[in-house]
Amino acid sequence: MPITDNQIATLRAQLAGRMDEHERLLDQLDTEESQTGYIALVTAAFFEAVDRRFIVNDKVVDDAEVIEFIAYQRSAHPVAAEQMDPTVAEQVVLHALGKGSISQDVDGETLLGTKILLLAALTAEADLSESELESFLAKARAEADEHIG
Numbered sequence: 001m002p003i004t005d006n007q008i009a010t011l012r013a014q015l016a017g018r019m020d021e022h023e024r025l026l027d028q029l030d031t032e033e034s035q036t037g038y039i040a041l042v043t044a045a046f047f048e049a050v051d052r053r054f055i056v057n058d059k060v061v062d063d064a065e066v067i068e069f070i071a072y073q074r075s076a077h078p079v080a081a082e083q084m085d086p087t088v089a090e091q092v093v094l095h096a097l098g099k100g101s102i103s104q105d106v107d108g109e110t111l112l113g114t115k116i117l118l119l120a121a122l123t124a125e126a127d128l129s130e131s132e133l134e135s136f137l138a139k140a141r142a143e144a145d146e147h148i149g
Contacts, residue, residue, distance in 0.1 A: 003141045045140035046115040049122035050096040073121045
């Protein structure tokens with residue numbers, strides 16, 4: 001099933017910092033199919049955000065830049081830092097860049113939570129305008145549709 005407008009609205013609310021709206025919309029994704037689609041959308045958006053941040057002039061940045069980004073985000077956002085294992089975060093970003101793998105010890109819930117926290121940090125840092133956010137979400141939607149379709 002293709003990504004729905006409700007799934008897009010849910011992610012848009014989160015990335016725009018409208019957490020009450022995000023929670024309300026997330027609660028409406030109450031079927032396995034809608035949750036699977038939302039996870040695919042989050043994953044596609046995460047990969048897009050990672051590429052935009054860590055690929056410069058068609059070259060992947062050094063691992064040190066990824067590590068510094070995660071360390072900075074953890075220091076700037078202590079509440080999120082409590083929820084994000086830095087080793088897992090580094091593995092997830094480096095994996096998205098084709099530079100490593102994710103430990104088999106990382107469960108699906110931890111993996112998704114890490115992607116969501118990193119996606120929020122990446123999009124906040126990018127400081128997207130409304131039209132840029134819409135373009136970003138459209139690209140993520142197309143990627144997710146391709147993956148699940």
